[in-house]
Amino acid sequence: MNVEKQVNSYYDRLLERNAGEPEFHQALAEVMDSLKIVLEKDPEYANYGLIERLCEPERQLMFRVPWTDDNGEVQVNRGFRVQFNSALGPYKGGLRFHPSVNLSIIKFLGFEQIFKNSLTGLPIGGGKGGSDFDPKGRSDVEIMRFCQSFMTELHRHIGEYRDVPAGDIGVGGREIGYLFGQYRRLANQHESGTLTGKGLTWGGSLVRTEATGYGVAYITKEAMNHFGDSFEGSKVIISGSGNVAIYAAQKAQELGGTVIAMSDSSGYISTPEGVDVEKLRDVKENRRERINVYAEEVDGVTFHEGGNIWEESGDIALPCATQNELDEDDAKRLVENGVRYVAEGANMPCTPEAAHYFQSKDVAFIPGKAANAGGVATSALEMQQNATRDSWSFDYTDERLQQIMANIFQSISKTAKTYGREGDYVAGANIAGFKKVADAMLAQGVI
Numbered sequence: 064m065n066v067e068k069q070v071n072s073y074y075d076r077l078l079e080r081n082a083g084e085p086e087f088h089q090a091l092a093e094v095m096d097s098l099k100i101v102l103e104k105d106p107e108y109a110n111y112g113l114i115e116r117l118c119e120p121e122r123q124l125m126f127r128v129p130w131t132d133d134n135g136e137v138q139v140n141r142g143f144r145v146q147f148n149s150a151l152g153p154y155k156g157g158l159r160f161h162p163s164v165n166l167s168i169i170k171f172l173g174f175e176q177i178f179k180n181s182l183t184g185l186p187i188g189g190g191k192g193g194s195d196f197d198p199k200g201r202s203d204v205e206i207m208r209f210c211q212s213f214m215t216e217l218h219r220h221i222g223e224y225r226d227v228p229a230g231d232i233g234v235g236g237r238e239i240g241y242l243f244g245q246y247r248r249l250a251n252q253h254e255s256g257t258l259t260g261k262g263l264t265w266g267g268s269l270v271r272t273e274a275t276g277y278g279v280a281y282i283t284k285e286a287m288n289h290f291g292d293s294f295e296g297s298k299v300i301i302s303g304s305g306n307v308a309i310y311a312a313q314k315a316q317e318l319g320g321t322v323i324a325m326s327d328s329s330g331y332i333s334t335p336e337g338v339d340v341e342k343l344r345d346v347k348e349n350r351r352e353r354i355n356v357y358a359e360e361v362d363g364v365t366f367h368e369g370g371n372i373w374e375e376s377g378d379i380a381l382p383c384a385t386q387n388e389l390d391e392d393d394a395k396r397l398v399e400n401g402v403r404y405v406a407e408g409a410n411m412p413c414t415p416e417a418a419h420y421f422q423s424k425d426v427a428f429i430p431g432k433a434a435n436a437g438g439v440a441t442s443a444l445e446m447q448q449n450a451t452r453d454s455w456s457f458d459y460t461d462e463r464l465q466q467i468m469a470n471i472f473q474s475i476s477k478t479a480k481t482y483g484r485e486g487d488y489v490a491g492a493n494i495a496g497f498k499k500v501a502d503a504m505l506a507q508g509v510i
């Protein structure tokens with residue numbers, strides 16, 4: 064069978080076995096495209112059912128999460144943890160609390176995580192979890208009760224050597240605190256390496272909070288260097304105003320760019336003079352307000368209610384909100400308006416059509432599994448510190464992060480070239496990530 068047919072038959076079977084999971088299908092399709100390139104050159108990667116095993120999670124957990132709200136009413140949510148692949152190390156990946164969460168979304172995120180974690184060069188496998196719980200508008204104690212109930216089930220499936228969750232959309236420092244507290248109580252030990260994103264006084268790592276956003280800016284800088292370019296004087300558009308977006312904005316501006324637009328799900332702000340990151344952090348992180356409040360409190364900023372941030376023009380676009388938030392029309396408009404670099408801070412924020420369009424127009428397009436790997440990489444550095452009962456300085460940890468992001472760019476760029484796809488960082492990331500996991504799986508036998 065030729066490779067095209069062989070990979071299409073894997074894909075068809077996967078669609079059948081995972082019916083009704085569109086996000087997972089989308090993530091699979093993108094990797095399958097790159098696998099065609101690998102198998103042409105290295106057909107032995109099809110041996111021992113390797114591709115079939117890679118696409119089937121090692122374990123999938125779904126559980127009931129009952130909790131009591133402030134009115135005394137019982138609420139029932141659904142919890143998930145997909146332990147996708149542990150060939151390189153314990154499962155590692157965040158927890159997402161958002162009403163849209165379902166098995167398809169957790170599987171797509173878990174699948175992506177395998178390759179991302181492999182690209183970091185650190186010993187971590189891939190997994191992801193979460194719940195359809197909506198934290199918006201919930202009181203602090205409701206969040207705490209929910210986190211405690213969620214962890215009451217999850218705790219038996221995680222641990223320093225087994226599975227190490229972290230934050231994602233809707234799960235930040237506060238939630239990790241409540242989750243860790245309940246874990247510690249149930250496990251009857253202070254096993255700090257079991258969750259990352261912890262507070263600094265109880266096992267957390269400096270730079271973890273900033274890491275994903277900083278990493279997006281660092282890898283963009285690396286790509287720009289590659290083309291003899293720099294952030295200096297560039298206009299940057301960043302969607303979202305959560306953890307990833309805020310620190311991507313901070314670092315992009317430190318590196319000389321001007322962040323001219325940011326958003327949340329209510330709309331976007333345009334701010335031609337750049338974003339006041341401290342003010343934005345106060346509005347979003349401390350006060351947990353909507354982004355229009357920032358526009359109301361800062362001169363020269365316009366709020367576009369329900370507006371599309373991708374109508375702005377800039378040199379660099381960093382989608383940092385959520386999956387499929389940037390489609391082909393947006394990509395066309397961005398290219399028309401002069402965008403030259405796109406790095407995905409969020410997971411799969413560009414639709415496949417948008418990603419292809421950017422690539423067809425020679426925009427340097429860095430996919431999420433490479434661009435946002437700084438977060439999980441720093442989580443792995445947090446695990447290293449926990450294992451040695453040490454804590455590193457901000458500068459040292461940040462230097463490690465910069466080095467990791469530079470290595471990722473070099474690795475995906477070199478791999479793309481080796482496989483005859485120079486400048487195709489999607490193929491580069493998929494192939495480089497895949498080969499390391501595949502080699503480990505082949506070495507470890509059919510399990």
Ligand code: NDP
Nearest residue numbers: 231232233275303304305306307327328384385409410438
């Ligand atoms: P947060 O919850 O901190 O922030 C998410 C941001 O995106 C918020 O501003 C939110 O607005 C906005 N948003 C969410 N959905 C939409 C939507 N449909 N339209 C417009 N804006 C939207 O999450 P993170 O910053 O942690 O995560 C963002 C992305 O980055 C996710 O894809 C996540 O998987 C990915 N990621 C995160 C990592 C991390 O370390 N945190 C690591 C690697 C990837 P609102 O508040 O209005 O909902």
